[in-house]
Amino acid sequence: MSKNNKNSLTGSTLQVQIVELIAQIIFTICAFFAVLAVISITLYMIANGTPAVFQVGIKDILFSTVWKPTASEPSFGILYVILTSVVGTVMAIVLGVPMGLLTAVFLAEVAPKRLAAVVKPAVELLAGIPSVIYGLLGLMILNPLMYRWEKALFQGSETHQFTGGANLISAVLVLAIMILPTVINISESALKAVSPELKASSLALGASHIQTIFRVMIPAAKSGIMTAIVLGVGRAIGEAMAISLVSGSSVNLPLPFNSVRFLTTAIVSEMGYASGLHRQVLFTIGLVLFIFIMLINIVLNSILKKGEKGND
Amino acid sequence: MKKNRVTKMMALVGVTALMLGSLSGCGNTDSTVQTTQQEPAETAGADIAAETTDSFAEAAEDAGQTAGDTADKTVSGTITMAGSTSMEKLANAVAESFMAKYPDVTVTAEFTGSSAGVEAVLNGSVDIGNSSRNLKGEEKTSGAVENIVAIDGIAVITDKENKAADLTTEELVGIYTGEIKNWSEVGGNDEAIVVVGREAGSGTRGAFEELLEIEDACAYANELDSTGAVMAKVASTPGAIGYVSLDVLDDTVAALSLDGVAATEDNIKAGTYSLCRPFVMATNGEISAQSDAVQELFAYLQSDEGKDLIKTVGLIIPD
Numbered sequence: 001m002s003k004n005n006k007n008s009l010t011g012s013t014l015q016v017q018i019v020e021l022i023a024q025i026i027f028t029i030c031a032f033f034a035v036l037a038v039i040s041i042t043l044y045m046i047a048n049g050t051p052a053v054f055q056v057g058i059k060d061i062l063f064s065t066v067w068k069p070t071a072s073e074p075s076f077g078i079l080y081v082i083l084t085s086v087v088g089t090v091m092a093i094v095l096g097v098p099m100g101l102l103t104a105v106f107l108a109e110v111a112p113k114r115l116a117a118v119v120k121p122a123v124e125l126l127a128g129i130p131s132v133i134y135g136l137l138g139l140m141i142l143n144p145l146m147y148r149w150e151k152a153l154f155q156g157s158e159t160h161q162f163t164g165g166a167n168l169i170s171a172v173l174v175l176a177i178m179i180l181p182t183v184i185n186i187s188e189s190a191l192k193a194v195s196p197e198l199k200a201s202s203l204a205l206g207a208s209h210i211q212t213i214f215r216v217m218i219p220a221a222k223s224g225i226m227t228a229i230v231l232g233v234g235r236a237i238g239e240a241m242a243i244s245l246v247s248g249s250s251v252n253l254p255l256p257f258n259s260v261r262f263l264t265t266a267i268v269s270e271m272g273y274a275s276g277l278h279r280q281v282l283f284t285i286g287l288v289l290f291i292f293i294m295l296i297n298i299v300l301n302s303i304l305k306k307g308e309k310g311n312d
Numbered sequence: 313m314k315k316n317r318v319t320k321m322m323a324l325v326g327v328t329a330l331m332l333g334s335l336s337g338c339g340n341t342d343s344t345v346q347t348t349q350q351e352p353a354e355t356a357g358a359d360i361a362a363e364t365t366d367s368f369a370e371a372a373e374d375a376g377q378t379a380g381d382t383a384d385k386t387v388s389g390t391i392t393m394a395g396s397t398s399m400e401k402l403a404n405a406v407a408e409s410f411m412a413k414y415p416d417v418t419v420t421a422e423f424t425g426s427s428a429g430v431e432a433v434l435n436g437s438v439d440i441g442n443s444s445r446n447l448k449g450e451e452k453t454s455g456a457v458e459n460i461v462a463i464d465g466i467a468v469i470t471d472k473e474n475k476a477a478d479l480t481t482e483e484l485v486g487i488y489t490g491e492i493k494n495w496s497e498v499g500g501n502d503e504a505i506v507v508v509g510r511e512a513g514s515g516t517r518g519a520f521e522e523l524l525e526i527e528d529a530c531a532y533a534n535e536l537d538s539t540g541a542v543m544a545k546v547a548s549t550p551g552a553i554g555y556v557s558l559d560v561l562d563d564t565v566a567a568l569s570l571d572g573v574a575a576t577e578d579n580i581k582a583g584t585y586s587l588c589r590p591f592v593m594a595t596n597g598e599i600s601a602q603s604d605a606v607q608e609l610f611a612y613l614q615s616d617e618g619k620d621l622i623k624t625v626g627l628i629i630p631d
Contacts, residue, residue: 070512071528147549151504162504163533164549249535259533269537273513
């Protein structure tokens with residue numbers, strides 16, 4: 001340690017240069033590794049996901065609703081699966097974002113310091129809970145509750161297939177809770193970053209605290225909140241473990257009380273024993289999911305850029 | 313502020329521990345190959361499959377020597393198998409452990425379907441034809457010998473509260489195809505039926521649907537991806553019905569009898585319980601007429617070690 005200090009302070013220029021060079025090389029390798037990972041994953045997904053598209057036909061995969069991968073005449077339609085992922089994510093956002101945003105307002109503006117000191121770590125811990133725990137709780141608590149509702153709602157129904165509570169609502173509730181920490185943390189930082197002059201001016205003009213929050217602060221923090229929503233979408237659409245436990249995993253139209261299968265759970269549940277074309281189609285599902293995530297990232301980036309321009 | 317930092321640290325430590333946990337979880341999957349014997353059926357299959365396909369290529373090269381060297385006392389050579397996809401787990405497990413015990417023997421298995429397997433053993437292209445059904449009359453007259461090495465039994469389960477204790481085969485078919493939706497139609501309480509099954513590609517699902525002749529006609533409300541998940545779901549859901557391999561039955565669920573016959577090993581061996589099928593390793597001519605390696609394989613399956621292996625993949629030992 002002392003020797004190092006000596007080097008950097010009084011050592012020869014050559015030694016300093018060597019250290020600088022080595023550090024630079026290490027940094028470059030690390031940076032390159034991340035890029036390499038992204039590129040190789042992209043190439044791998046495309047290479048593995050496309051053969052089935054040509055074999056089955058893109059129309060028969062994306063726009064057919066029949067998923068019978070092991071039938072004698074197999075059918076690989078994932079339209080319901082895609083719809084489920086889209087509908088499930090949208091519903092989770094509709095539930096989770098208002099709640100998360102209001103929590104962020106509470107933390108940033110309303111909460112007394114002591115209360116905030118309890119809520120803030122709780123939110124941070126929520127982010128650290130592994131998804132399988134959410135799934136287990138959903139399985140033990142949500143599903144039985146849902147089944148009671150289901151029985152009450154569909155009593156005597158001839159057409160409804162009873163699912164035992166494993167349905168879209170359970171999955172959406174679990175997802176909504178899972179995106180809360182993301183939404184809360186990012187929105188809170190965005191709200192705190194709003195310049196105090198704005199808030200002070202608003203209050204000075206006679207607006208109440210609540211008016212100031214909703215009319216001035218939230219609009220001013222708009223781009224940060226949008227980022228929170230997009231990241232929440234990303235988390236919700238990519239989640240597999242928790243919802244595979246609560247959603248029932250049958251391929252159905254995403255109606256609230258139907259057993260449904262998401263893009264992620266479609267891969268997880270059948271990868272174990274799938275072979276041949278079936279396996280390749282699972283990779284295609286992975287590719288579809290990958291494209292969704294990429295689109296979300298592009299949207300996110302464009303929001304961030306706009307936000308920067310707006311701030312200038 | 314300080315408190316906050318402490319909680320943050322704790323959260324960090326927690327998250328790190330979780331990440332380490334998930335990493336070591338990944339590590340475990342690689343090592344399952346060694347521990348296969350102790351693992352209950354489900355996870356084993358895929359790993360073994362990966363292992364044996366690796367050795368397949370090299371084995372195919374020396375397949376030419378198959379029949380030769382019968383005089384040699386130390387068992388060596390190759391054993392080739394082909395046939396039922398349902399027997400993949402068993403065949404791979406047998407191949408794996410047999411090769412571990414007899415390093416000079418190479419066992420390869422292909423999965424082409426029961427009929428193709430018997431055909432292959434009859435025309436001499438493989439030593440053993442795997443069939444997950446009894447051999448047909450004409451197959452036997454052509455010289456195929458039916459060696460039943462294991463029996464695959466499936467139990468139909470419900471939650472413990474369910475009053476219906478017996479179903480006819482037609483009722484079971486009706487329930488799984490979605491025609492019967494309430495337990496009151498089959499002698500139970502007025503309770504909706506929640507149809508639980510396995511994911512496409514599962515061997516248990518394949519066997520269940522094949523035996524009831526309802527392949528791809530099932531209307532599942534839950535498609536779960538492991539035996540344990542089916543057991544848990546059925547145990548915790550009033551009105552649920554599911555199917556699992558017979559060996560995993562425990563007292564968290566109730567096993568239904570079928571056409572008045574209880575799902576027990578004894579009834580399966582006696583041939584009265586219908587949801588079961590034999591796993592046949594057919595040979596062309598009696599076992600004693602086969603190569604030393606093949607004879608040794610059958611002797612191995614008869615040994616305690618072999619029987620344990622058959623049990624660990626969830627099958628029943630025939631008498």
